[in-house]
Amino acid sequence: MQTKYLIIGNSAGGIGAAEAIRQMDKKGALTIVSDEPYPAYSRPLISKYLTGERTLEEILFRPPDFYDQNNIIFLPGKEVTHVELDHQTARLEDGEQIAWEKLLFAVGGKPIFPKMKGSGKRGVFTFTNLDDAKAIDRFLDNARKAVVIGGGLIGISVTEALIKRGVDVIVVEMKERILNTILDQQASLMAEEVLKQAGVEIIAGHTVVKISGRKAVKEVILDNGVAIPCDLVVVAIGVSPRPELALDAKLEINRGIVVDRHMATNHPGVYACGDVAEAYDFVYGENRPTPIWPNAYVGGRIAGFNMAGVTAEYPGGTAINSLNYFGIDIASAGMPTAPNDDGYETISKQEGNIYQKVILKNDLIMGMIFVGNIEKSGVIFGLMRDRVNVESFKQSLLADDFGLAFFPRPLWQERLTPSPDITLQPALPIEAEEETFAGE
C-alpha cells in the first residue's frame, strides 16, 4: 500500500502528529500502525484499569470514531519489522510493504529489565501498557503480597493500584529514596510518609538480585541476602527508548533518536517524537530524553506540522510531572535539586503539609517542586518554559497569593491585553442585568 504520511506508534506522540497533520492537510493519506490491538488509550490510566475504576472504553484517549472522523487508515496489532529510508518503505510482520512520503517514529519506550536470576518465572510483570495491566489483573486472584522493584512514577502508580486491590506491597528502591529523579529529599519524604500510612513498606538503598520459586515466584532475594516472600513481582525501574527500528535504518541515535527543533531526524522526511526521541530540553539547554506524556504530544504535534509542510518549531520540553497517589498532590518540573556548583539559588517554604521550592540560575527558573498546594505551579512553570528572567520579583514566587499580578507590568499586560484583531463588545445596559438575576 501507499501512504503520504506513515506514523509508527499510536500513543500521545502519534495522535499529536495525526491531529496536526489533519489540521493542515485534510486529504493526504495518513496511516497509523500500532503493535497494540487497541485504539489510542491513555497509558497513565492503566492503573485505573487495574483497580477496576475504568474500562478500556473509559481510558480511550480519543473518541472511538476518531480514526474514521479524521480519515486515518489505522492498522492495529501490526508490527513494523523493517524500514528502508532511501526507498521510503516499511515492512510489516505479515510481509506487507507500505510506501511512504513522510515517516514518524513514535514507537515509545520499553521497560528496562535488569539482569536478575529467575526473572522468567510466573508472576513477574512490567507495567507500561494495557496488556501488562490485564496480565496483572488476571494474576491477582493468586496474589497476596507483591514486591515492586523501583520507586519511580511507574512503581508508585502500580503500588497504589495493587493496594486498592487489597494486595500487600513492598517497594524496593535502589537509591536512598523513592521518586528520586523528580523530587528532592523533602518531597520524597512527604511522599514516603503517605505511602507508609497506606500500609506500603519501602526498602530503600537495596536491589533485588534474585527471584526464587519453582515455576512461580515465591520470594525475592535482596543484595544484602534478605529474602522477602511474595507471589507477585512488578519490575518498574524505568523505560528506555525503543530505537531498534531506527538503528536498523541507520538514523542518528544517542540515547534516543536525535531530532532537531523541527522534530526531524538526520534523514530527510523522517521524524521522531515521544519516548523514543531525544529532543530539546530548555532547562538543560540540550537534547535529552524526557519521557513524559505531554512532551510526546507536543513533539508529535510539531512533527505533524512539519510533515504537512508547515514549518513549526518545538519550544522544548522538560520533565514535568503531576502526581496524586494516595491523596497527596505533587507537581514538579525541571531539576529536582540544584547541582553542586556555583550560581544556583534555591527558594523554598514549608508550612505543615505544604512544601514549595523553586531553583534558579542567573534568575531563570531551572526547577520547581510543589507539594500539597499546587494551584500556582502552572504560573511558575510558564515562567520556566518562557525562560523569563525573574530577578525583579523572585522574592514573591512562593507568596501565598502569587500570580500574574506579581509579574512586572509589561509582562502581565502582554499576556492579558487583547490583540488589535479583537472586537470588544459593550456589556448590556444595567436594566437587562437586573432582569437576569431577579427572581430566577
Add this chain to the structure above:
Amino acid sequence: MKRVYVKEEVCIGCGLCQVYCQVEQSQSKDIIKAFKREAPRPLPRVHVERNVEICFPIQCRHCTEPWCVYSCLTGAMHKDPVSGMVSVDMEKCIGCWTCIVACPYGALSRDLNSKTIIKCDLCPGREIPACVLNCPNEALVLGVDEKEE
C-alpha cells in the same frame, strides 16, 4: 473566538465577578441560596489577583495553542475547532492536575469534591458571561476574535 478581557485600569478588585460566577455555577442560580444553602458551595471559575494597587481577574484564556489540552493525559481537555472554546469532559477527567502545571495563567482550579478540574466555560446559554454582565465598573468585557472563527 470569544474571550473575557479585563481593563485593569478600571478593575477595583471587588470580586463580584467571582461571586456571580459562583451563582452561575450553582443549582439554584440564586445568590442567597447559592451561598447559604448549597453544599458544597459552588466554586468560582474566575479569580481576582491582587498585588498592592494592582488587581485583575483571571479566567481561562481559551488559548490558541492551549497547553492544558496538549498536556492532558486522558483526553478530557478539548479545544473546539469551531468555537475555539477550551472545555473539560468531566467524565474523562481523573483529577491528575497535569493541566494545572501546564497552564501559564493559573486559570484552572481543583474541585476536590468531584476530583475534576474546573474552568471557565463562558457561561453556556448566555450571550454575555455572568462575570462581564455583573462587573459594576465595566472592567470586564467580552472580546470576539474574528480571525479565529
